[in-house]
Amino acid sequence: MTSLPETTDVKLGLVIDLDICVGCHACAVICKEWNSGGHMAPLTDLDPYGAEPDGVWFNRIHSFEVTPDDKTKPSQTVHFPRSCLHCEQAACVTVCPTGASYKREEDGIVLVNEDKCIGCKLCSWACPYGAREFDVDQGVMKKCTLCIDRIYNTNLPENERQPACVMTCPTSARHFGNLADPDSAVSQLVAERGGVNLMNELGYEPTNKYLPPRPRRDRAAPDSDVQALAPVINKDENPVLHWIDRVLSR
Secondary structure (H helix, E strand, O other), rough: OOOOOOOOOEEEEEEOOOOOOOOOOHHHHHHHHHHHOOOOOOOOOOOOOOOOEOOOOOOEEEEEOOOOOOOOOOOOEEEEEEEEOOOOOOOOHHOOOOOOOOOOOOOOOOEEEEOOOOOOOOOHHHOOOOEEEEEOOOOEEEEOOOOOHHHOEEEEEEOOOOOHHHHOOOOOOOEEEOOOOOOOOOHHHHHOOOOOOHHHHHHHOOOOOEEOOOOOOOOOOOOHHHHHHHHOOOOOOOOOHHHHHHHHHH
């Protein structure tokens, strides 16, 4: 079985803000595009235009409707991106019989050496997050690499040496950095927003963190604001609003 490094002074990972993720799947699409020609290429597609499309996707997004215990509060849609969390205690590494699955000592990234992978799928069974993707065409396991071929690519401008999913997120819901450094921007964000480990009770110590959704505010306007706007919104005194009201009431 494969051993984990004793320490990793640098812990590169993602911080994902569930409060502003809109579930647009842009991160999943750009991840597929970048990695189809990158470190883990090719990424297999199975029957992409058929009734049951499938294939290798390093990043998948799930959407949930959350209803609060207080029924007077509105329900909330939460979009949950899922990919490898690059755990400190990565069972997918220790279960690997060939050393194909390994964790880098220099930055904590978990990778797969396809030349050593025998496709036994033990790592996928050991991962409780469902982050492993088996490529049936090549018979090997694949996974998120944190775009290792981007973040260390000196041919790119420094501000673009980030995972493709972080670069493309339209709401800036994804952040990348060193979570071992308490002064880094991502660590500060986790501290400020109360970032959490996914399924922390399992003891895998994932490097990636999730920022929980903020409680939704009551959208009703205060009575004082309504009274202040009364002269403006009174349709009986405003002929334009009176006409709009008639049109929309048809």
